[in-house]
Amino acid sequence: MDFIAGEVLYFNKPLKWTSFDLVNKFRYKLSRKLKVKKIKVGHAGTLDPLATGVMIVCTGKATKRIDEFQYQTKEYVATLKLGETTPSFDLEKEIDGIYPTEHITREEVERVLQSFVGTIQQIPPVFSACKVEGKRAYELARKGEEVELKSKTLVIDEMELLECNLPVVKIRVVCSKGTYIRALARDIGVALQSGAHLIALERTRIGDITLDKCMSPDDIDAFLEENIEEIKPNE
Numbered sequence: 001m002d003f004i005a006g007e008v009l010y011f012n013k014p015l016k017w018t019s020f021d022l023v024n025k026f027r028y029k030l031s032r033k034l035k036v037k038k039i040k041v042g043h044a045g046t047l048d049p050l051a052t053g054v055m056i057v058c059t060g061k062a063t064k065r066i067d068e069f070q071y072q073t074k075e076y077v078a079t080l081k082l083g084e085t086t087p088s089f090d091l092e093k094e095i096d097g098i099y100p101t102e103h104i105t106r107e108e109v110e111r112v113l114q115s116f117v118g119t120i121q122q123i124p125p126v127f128s129a130c131k132v133e134g135k136r137a138y139e140l141a142r143k144g145e146e147v148e149l150k151s152k153t154l155v156i157d158e159m160e161l162l163e164c165n166l167p168v169v170k171i172r173v174v175c176s177k178g179t180y181i182r183a184l185a186r187d188i189g190v191a192l193q194s195g196a197h198l199i200a201l202e203r204t205r206i207g208d209i210t211l212d213k214c215m216s217p218d219d220i221d222a223f224l225e226e227n228i229e230e231i232k233p234n235e
Helices: 021-035 060-070 105-117 137-142 183-190 215-227
Strands: 010-014 041-045 051-059 074-082 118-122 152-165 170-177 196-206
Touching: 010 021, 010 060, 021 041, 021 051, 021 170, 021 215, 041 060, 051 060, 074 183, 105 152, 105 183, 118 183, 137 196
Parallel strands: 051 196
Antiparallel strands: 010 051, 041 051, 074 170, 074 196, 118 152, 152 170
């Protein structure tokens, strides 16, 4: 493989790793194996530390294709806890609100999910990488500053209820670039006249790249060993 001319690789990002952690680890191992000080490595689409799943990593000149991958349709499997909210809409922050769930039925959950299919408006979470006057929203939110984000137009292609063990539901979402599944959890909670937050999230597909095509960070050494010829000093 020619990593400097550019290669496109697929990873399964582990839980609690940032997207940058994964890119950094691969870049470090790749540059050592190639015996170069610098090589361009980037990812196509951030995953939150508490999310796992498909992440596309590009090297060298293939980093120019990052935008192309970011615009591809994505699929997620999300587990929501109804009746509780957190400021980050996931498990990063402590529960800040308790809401009734006795009125929620499986039928009502299915009806609400279908109401989100199509073109929707979504306000991103304040704990997100969206920029506000040149700064990341999460940086301001973590300092306790008031953050106001504008709604964005998104497309939800599919919503499917996979499991319903109230107050916990598992759903499959197929959506466009820029969709925040945490914000979707928040909005589903509101639509159910309750609250909700994410307790698990896995990105299962980007375009036609599925989890079964992805490698774990534990595979990096063996992968590089197999795909880079040993560089020998000139005789």
